[in-house]
Amino acid sequence: MRKINRFILVLFLAAVSTVAFGQSSNFTFGLLMVGPYNDHGWSQANYDATQYVVAKTPGTQMIYLDKVNPADRPGTTASQLAESLVAKGAKLVIFSSDDMSDEAVKFAQAHPDIFVIMSSGDQVWKDGKNAKNIPNMVNIMGRMEYGKMIAGVAAAITTQTGQIAYLGPLANDETRRLASSVYLGAKYAWTKYLNRDISKLKFKVTWIGYWFNIPGVTSDPTQVADDFFNSGYDVVVSGIDTTEAVTEAVKYAAQGKRVWAIPYDYVDAIKEGNAVSLGVPYFNWGPAYVSAIKSAMTGKWTSHFEWNGPDWKNINNPDTSAVGFNRGSVLSKPAAAGVDKFIAELSKGLNLWKGPIVLQDGTTYLKDGVAATDQQIWYLPQLLQGIEGQSVSK
């Protein structure tokens, strides 16, 4: 009997020590992810970035919660979950998804002593439409427009049929500007590198209705991708969080069709289908998180909005570039050359977000020669002229 008692006591102490363990480091920060930490997409990009922070910033320790959404965690709110991270010693919390923006604001206002990073948001962008004064909050976003333009170039040079499709989630300002960026890149390569008539390039956007498939609610992305491939679109650029575009391309390629796909979000997403992936435009949140967390540790924190572009010296430099393009092995030589040329031109100041830019309904958005402001890009009201598909979700 005494032996058993002692055994239980040991177990108990072990358990208590694990519980207490979380509070022993000098700067603990927490990460909230909307999906699983290993989703090969948006959430994993954030998770990997925080691992990078811990590696690069001595004295930091990271705790996290994934699947932060009411469907996976009934009855919880992101702000409540952030509080449980704080209870475990977190002094800074990263809210890594647009889903959580209201809860992040609620939390930041209720806990002025805790630093908050709201990724992908515009809450403290002084020039933005939703500007709020929240001293303990920072917004971080990558200029994915560049990655998407590069994807557009790769797609335009690769397509055999002259038909490119964009598998979109739901139409909002962010997704419109990203779909439009792919088009701008494709149009540039089509007319400037291939010297072909822009009217011969078909570019279609289909919104499935959400970031991933919800049977019965969204269009089935598998079905949408199939429709693309069956109706002559041979390159599908994905804008959703899951990998149906790649999976279906692999299936069609196995049947001997010449089709390709471009996934999104996560640097290694091309591994889902090496035989069809031209490359992936991805986020590299690490460097921005390092600098924000360092500023919090050293007392140099200021509330601000940052929208970080690639490091033009090497857009795939993990220490400096916020946005990159990871090439796939199937990217053809001419396409790779086009991509190289395009990156070089961008680094020298090429700006495709410059007039004349006409919206889908024919109104001029930017007059000839006028470069878009960040606000004009961020809050794009419609798709651009030349894109087939709806500017607003059905």
Next chain:
Amino acid sequence: MLIELRNISKTFDTVQANSGISLVVPPASIQGILGENGAGKSTLMKIFSGFTLPDSGDILLDGERAVIHSPADAIRHGIGMLHQDPLDFPPMRLLDDFLLGREGGLFPDRRGAARAFRELAERFGFVLDPEAWVDSLTVGERQQLEIMRLLWIGSHVLILDEPTTGISLPQKEKLFATLKSLASDGMTILFVSHKLEDVEFLCDSVAILRQGRLVGTAKPPYLTKDLVGMMFGREIAFPERKKSPPGASVLSVNGVSLEGARIRIRGVNIQVRAGEVIGLAGMEGSGQSIFLGACAGLTRPVSGAFCLDERDMTGRSHHDFKREGVAYLPAARLERGLVPGLSLSEHFVLSEKKKGFFIDRRRAKKLSQDRIAAYNIKGEPDSPIESLSGGNQQRMLLALLRDPLSLVLVEHPTRGLDIESTVYIWGKLKERCAGGTSIVFISSDLDEILQYSDRVLVFFAGRVSPPIKAEELSVESLGLLIGGKGWEDFERGEADA
């Protein structure tokens, strides 16, 4: 097969269902098991067929101890049981039901089975279509199917629990002949019944149970008085037949035609008068049930009209009929009449007019105790309804009737009930008649029809006779009509009119 039951005892809650029953049944004989409802017959047979485990006691087959822990064990020993409520699987065809339980490969031999099915049906004169659906059968036809199935799966011992309820007189005669020939071929047959005349006619030996004990055995020639004495511990007096004076018209059925799943009935006419008892006679499935249901508003007539007390009720719902004082008591008591899982007391509350929002428990208990006493039901207010025996369930249905009623429609009021319950139930029904309530009932028991009806409607394959005065009928003439003979007179009568 020689069967020995040794000291079988079984207790449910507080009821001693079987206590120390020992019985030897020689091979190639028909053993009668006689007793009133709740005497323990069914329990004993369920123990023997593996549906229930005894608390103590042994079963020996041909001198060896047999372990029977499940119906499957029983089937392996060649024991086939025909239940009082046939246990089949409604949503399938007869042939599939027939195939069930037969040992064999993954793909049953349907052709062989169909042949066997037809042969067996022919042997007994059962009119069953192997491709029909089981749920379209009446209780009687289901029993027929079950008998055939048990014979086909090769049982050496056949247990029949009240098999003669629900089948017609000619079918009964055929069945008895078959049982006798099966016995002479070496089959051991246990025949459970409360019907003296059946047991007397058929059995080589009779064991009588009362209150869970074996109170005696008898061999032919039987003395009815002794058997009754052992069954009840006293003698039962049958009531005198009383003529009730015809009153005002309660229900008038005018040229009603009905369509059921397999049957259509044309042009029924009858005026039911207050205090009158109408018997509906006919083989199972001849249209009586659907007609009775239509009188309750459960089925709408294709044409014609139902009037209650001069009010046209055609096409109205059962609940409208109910409001006019019509009550309907189905034959399948647990399936259609009572709610398993609810207590007696809860049934009484449901049957009463709602008073207030909350249930007055004290009042409900009082009401239940009064009714239980008034209807001589063996059960407590809090017992679940399914714990009652068949006879007590029927008493319960009667006890649930509201007052006042103008018309009571009853399917098989005494099916499966012992003599005492039968007499009691009819006593209660007749009490209502004396108060002016009319009764229309279905029965396959010709004696019951003749004993209690004032007038009779005979059903044969969808044809309905005009009302016949009961005193103008005998068992023989009624039996002929049920079998489809002697209908020409009615048709001539119709032509004349």
Next chain:
Amino acid sequence: MRDSRGMRAFFQVGGIVFALALTTVVLVASKAPPFAAYLNIALGAFGSWEVFSNVLVSWVPLLLATSGLLLTFTVGLWNIGIEGQITFGAIFATWAMRSLQGGGTDPAFVIMLSILAGALGGILWAMLAGALKTFGGVNEIFGGLGLNFVATAVNLWLIFGPWKRPGIASMSGTVPFDKALWLPTLTAQSRLSPSSIAIAVAGIVLVYVLISGTHFGLRLKAVGRNPRAAYLLGIPTWQYMMTSFAICGAFAGLAGAIQVTAVYHRLIPSISSGYGYLGMMVAMLVNYRAALAAPVALFFAALNVGSIQLPIVLKLDSSLAGVLQGTLVLFVLLAQGAREFFARKGGKR
């Protein structure tokens, strides 16, 4: 007395022990310390008033959903459409808020109206499932599932369409309501709103009384156990089915309204939070007895909230709570089946 209280308890406890054992095996198999995991869940749910108040926040809508489902189960219906009914409750509550917000109406009155609107939304959506069942012959399970999809689609459409926030339509939902229109909480820091607790407790008490003490409840039981006999006994069966649908819908709608007014303060894409399905598990686990619903729902809510600690502290997948809930229901149901089996073996006439 074979099927006694003692036997019942024995089998129930047996089911729980089996479920715990299986979950422990899963933990050990994934190389996690089981004891620490359970301890962390317990501490995460009951370790402080703060975390416990979070448990209560989750308890309220779960208990409301369970309460409603007890009624539909009693009448023999599987109201799987309850998820959609919660969603519609939330939509109606949001609609009321949006219509009345800023109109100068007294905030307390607006909140009250919005909660009532939520109940109304749930009722309407439940009646639709009921009508499909009664008049269209559509089984309530399939009808309910279909209506759940429709409700989700309508919800998303509203969030990304007509009710989208200015600027960027967001996954985060509609614009949060004014703070004045949040259901008042215990303290400024707390998430717990006493009035929502009061609604939930009143709800389960109401259901308990309805089922165990009223003519209405008894009639529901009769219809649930034998509709044909109930009809012959004079009970208008489909009306009772519809009524139980409607009441369940009202409870679901209240749950949705509380999600909107007390928890999220806006309409979000997955507003129902799966409480409907979880409520079905609770209802099955308590074997449809109302008296047990409150503690078991609390236990489920505690698992939900407590399991948050698993990834934080032990880097364990917190779906463990779901595994435990699922196996609990499974094993307790199995144990019930086993008990009934043995009881039948023991003797039925």
